[in-house]
Amino acid sequence: MGAKLGVPAGETTSKGGGRTHVRKLKKIGVTTGVYRVEVPEAEVFMLCGCPEDAVKHLMLRGLILPTERDGVTFDTGPNAILLSDVMLQNGSFSNLAEFPVLQMLYLQGMLLPDHPNNTGAKPLLVGSAEQLKAQKEYIYRGNYGLVSAEEIMETGATREEAEEMMRLKLAFAFGRIRSTDELLDSIEVGSKPSEIRNGVTIRRQALNVFEIAYGDETVTIDLNLNHTESYRSPYPLGFQNIKREYFAVIHSGQGDGWDINRPAMSSILMYQGKIYLIDAGPNICYSLMALGIGVNEIEGVFHTHGHDDHFSGLTTLIRSDHRIKYYATPLVRASVFKKLSALLSVDESLFDNYFDIQDLEFGEWNDIEGLEVRPVFSPHPVETSVLFFRTFWEGRYLTYAHLGDIASFEVLEAMIADGGAPTGISKEFYGMIKREYLAHVELKKIDIGGGMIHGSARDFQEDTSDKIVLAHQSLPLSDNQKEIGSSAPFGIVDVLVPDYSDNLRRIAFEYLRAYYQTVGRHDLRKLLNNQIIEFIPGSIILKKGHVNDEIVLLLTGNVESINAEEGVYNILSAGGVVGEYSGMHGLRSRSTFRAVSFVQGLRLPATSYRDFIQRNKLDAKIERLYEIRQFLQTTWLFGDAISPPVQNRVAEDMELRSFGRTGETLADVNPASLYIIKKGGIERLRGNKVTETLSAGDFFGEDTAIFGIDVD
Numbered sequence: 001m002g003a004k005l006g007v008p009a010g011e012t013t014s015k016g017g018g019r020t021h022v023r024k025l026k027k028i029g030v031t032t033g034v035y036r037v038e039v040p041e042a043e044v045f046m047l048c049g050c051p052e053d054a055v056k057h058l059m060l061r062g063l064i065l066p067t068e069r070d071g072v073t074f075d076t077g078p079n080a081i082l083l084s085d086v087m088l089q090n091g092s093f094s095n096l097a098e099f100p101v102l103q104m105l106y107l108q109g110m111l112l113p114d115h116p117n118n119t120g121a122k123p124l125l126v127g128s129a130e131q132l133k134a135q136k137e138y139i140y141r142g143n144y145g146l147v148s149a150e151e152i153m154e155t156g157a158t159r160e161e162a163e164e165m166m167r168l169k170l171a172f173a174f175g176r177i178r179s180t181d182e183l184l185d186s187i188e189v190g191s192k193p194s195e196i197r198n199g200v201t202i203r204r205q206a207l208n209v210f211e212i213a214y215g216d217e218t219v220t221i222d223l224n225l226n227h228t229e230s231y232r233s234p235y236p237l238g239f240q241n242i243k244r245e246y247f248a249v250i251h252s253g254q255g256d257g258w259d260i261n262r263p264a265m266s267s268i269l270m271y272q273g274k275i276y277l278i279d280a281g282p283n284i285c286y287s288l289m290a291l292g293i294g295v296n297e298i299e300g301v302f303h304t305h306g307h308d309d310h311f312s313g314l315t316t317l318i319r320s321d322h323r324i325k326y327y328a329t330p331l332v333r334a335s336v337f338k339k340l341s342a343l344l345s346v347d348e349s350l351f352d353n354y355f356d357i358q359d360l361e362f363g364e365w366n367d368i369e370g371l372e373v374r375p376v377f378s379p380h381p382v383e384t385s386v387l388f389f390r391t392f393w394e395g396r397y398l399t400y401a402h403l404g405d406i407a408s409f410e411v412l413e414a415m416i417a418d419g420g421a422p423t424g425i426s427k428e429f430y431g432m433i434k435r436e437y438l439a440h441v442e443l444k445k446i447d448i449g450g451g452m453i454h455g456s457a458r459d460f461q462e463d464t465s466d467k468i469v470l471a472h473q474s475l476p477l478s479d480n481q482k483e484i485g486s487s488a489p490f491g492i493v494d495v496l497v498p499d500y501s502d503n504l505r506r507i508a509f510e511y512l513r514a515y516y517q518t519v520g521r522h523d524l525r526k527l528l529n530n531q532i533i534e535f536i537p538g539s540i541i542l543k544k545g546h547v548n549d550e551i552v553l554l555l556t557g558n559v560e561s562i563n564a565e566e567g568v569y570n571i572l573s574a575g576g577v578v579g580e581y582s583g584m585h586g587l588r589s590r591s592t593f594r595a596v597s598f599v600q601g602l603r604l605p606a607t608s609y610r611d612f613i614q615r616n617k618l619d620a621k622i623e624r625l626y627e628i629r630q631f632l633q634t635t636w637l638f639g640d641a642i643s644p645p646v647q648n649r650v651a652e653d654m655e656l657r658s659f660g661r662t663g664e665t666l667a668d669v670n671p672a673s674l675y676i677i678k679k680g681g682i683e684r685l686r687g688n689k690v691t692e693t694l695s696a697g698d699f700f701g702e703d704t705a706i707f708g709i710d711v712d
Contacts, residue, residue, distance in 0.1 A: 027219040042198035047078040052282035056234040083127030096403035133698035136180040137342035145382030155330040237290035240491035247497035251488035257638040264309035273503030284313030292597040294573020300325030305384035306336040326355035335383040399441040406458035447472035512647040535595040557599030
């Protein structure tokens with residue numbers, strides 16, 4: 001759909017005689033992969049595509065604004081959502097309708113009793129049958145988490161504990177668990193036009209491509225991302241140069257699900273140089289990049305609960321080159337995995353393949369190699385833990401408390417009821433929660449978002465903790481709040497125990513040992529005795545066509561490898577090596593390597609490196625592994641975010657197989673293997689019908705090799 005010079009597309013069209021016809025059907029580009037279609041005459045305002053933070057992008061474009069009717073202030077916004085046909089694109093969720101739906105129900109007032117915008121019309125989901133089913137179940141789990149005493153008991157709770165948790169859940173749910181169909185309407189999209197509302201129709205033209213029509217006007221919506229695109233963050237983040245401390249907290253998010261200027265509430269823990277996330281919210285990859293942290297550096301994630309602003313970054317962690325440890329109580333894990341299972345339309349049991357699951361016990365100090373964590377059950381509509389972290393140092397424990405998504409004492413006190421009531425909490429439980437929230441610690445971050453399901457700063461007016469950080473709201477702090485706690489801009493670090501042990505040297509040694517497993521420690525220490533250097537964001541480390549006299553082992557940060565002529569683009573994170581082959585052989589580099597964030601690396605002079613390789617008789621092995629890695633880096637599957645030590649392990653197990661002639665059936669393919677096509681093409685058949693054509697760089701056999709599933 002084009003536009004005439006000076007006339008925005010979807011706004012107006014020019015007719016004969018100089019007369020201008022104002023279009024009734026408007027298409028507005030919101031951000032990458034997201035559009036808005038408006039038909040005011042038919043009262044249709046559709047959000048097309050709903051990846052993470054879609055609501056914030058609408059707010060930034062002025063497509064959600066405060067308004068007033070009958071003395072009531074509320075937000076404008078969409079009343080329908082067009083879902084992507086595919087659940088994931090380039091590693092990110094394409095359909096996260098939870099917050100757009102919440103915005104319609106509560107901020108627009110479509111669900112609120114006696115609200116002028118509650119006309120009886122429900123928010124509308126539009127999409128394929130598969131995605132409608134997935135979104136309904138995901139929204140259901142996002143609203144309620146576990147929905148029965150039996151589901152709660154499956155996590156190890158007693159019958160009495162499960163019934164108490166259900167009484168609490170029903171108090172937040174106004175006494176009843178509602179199905180998604182009670183809150184939303186839905187329309188399935190096919191190749192023939194389906195009516196959205198009031199004469200506006202939609203049909204699918206191709207996968208993820210839709211035509212929306214009203215009268216004689218049409219617009220085309222293409223929700224596909226190309227392989228170089230990703231969903232954008234609504235807010236800019238400056239680059240930070242973070243020192244790896246012994247025990248410290250990086251404040252990586254202070255906002256909430258509506259804050260257009262900051263990431264949602266989260267923290268990053270550093271312990272003995274290792275990196276742990278607390279929650280995984282929207283745009284986590286962008287946040288990590290700004291902090292100079294590669295996804296391959298993540299040791300584990302501690303999860304408080306499954307609302308989207310703490311949850312939607314999990315697919316980024318799945319893309320790591322190792323199984324990241326997932327720390328949560330069985331209660332929280334069950335709630336989160338049921339929601340994730342709904343989104344991905346896969347069985348919960350498969351998540352063992354993606355994460356190294358580490359269950360935590362409520363109320364106990366769980367020891368994780370010297371870092372101790374104590375989860376405490378916290379009242380919330382879905383299963384939630386507040387988390388206390390501590391380590392012993394100089395004769396005492398130093399503690400960080402992360403109180404995300406808590407309820408105010410006023411809300412909890414109003415829920416107190418005797419044991420015979422169908423909803424509510426006991427006075428004893430209220431007292432326990434209050435004591436836990438107000439416990440003295442060295443550093444405490446608290447949710448002060450207010451309302452029915454978030455905390456209040458005034459509850460912590462008498463808290464004796466050394467430092468309190470206020471988070472989880474989009475508004476500026478009031479003067480009263482400023483008297484209670486501190487703010488923490490993105491990237492600010494609170495150090496509880498500084499590092500005096502040179503963690504970067506230890507990290508460098510571990511990467512070298514993983515990279516050269518057969519080499520003696522004394523030889524590795526010779527390499528280690530070199531300078532650690534730093535690169536600022538945007539600087540070129542090695543230019544294409546140049547001969548480099550030093551090789552860089554990446555210790556922190558992210559580096560992009562670019563060969564525009566061959567269409568190759570990859571990201572190297574910690575553990576990657578810049579200029580290995582060209583430096584070792586005195587050749588011109590085939591790619592340009594450029595720092596994306598602050599980067600620290602171990603400088604290895606090319607002459608010393610060549611001597612190291614020759615003395616340890618690694619020449620032939622390095623040559624073979626390099627050639628295979630070069631091929632792997634041109635593939636989608638292994639090209640991005642896979643560190644050289646992992647690529648080497650893959651390369652060592654690879655073997656070249658050839659299949660001779662056109663029309664040959666690959667009947668002798670090993671079903672336990674994953675195949676990547678180096679040259680030629682393959683047709684995938686179901687019966688006699690070609691369902692897919694694969695070419696160089698594509699892969700097949702993953703279902704059988706990894707999950708034991710034969711899909712053909």
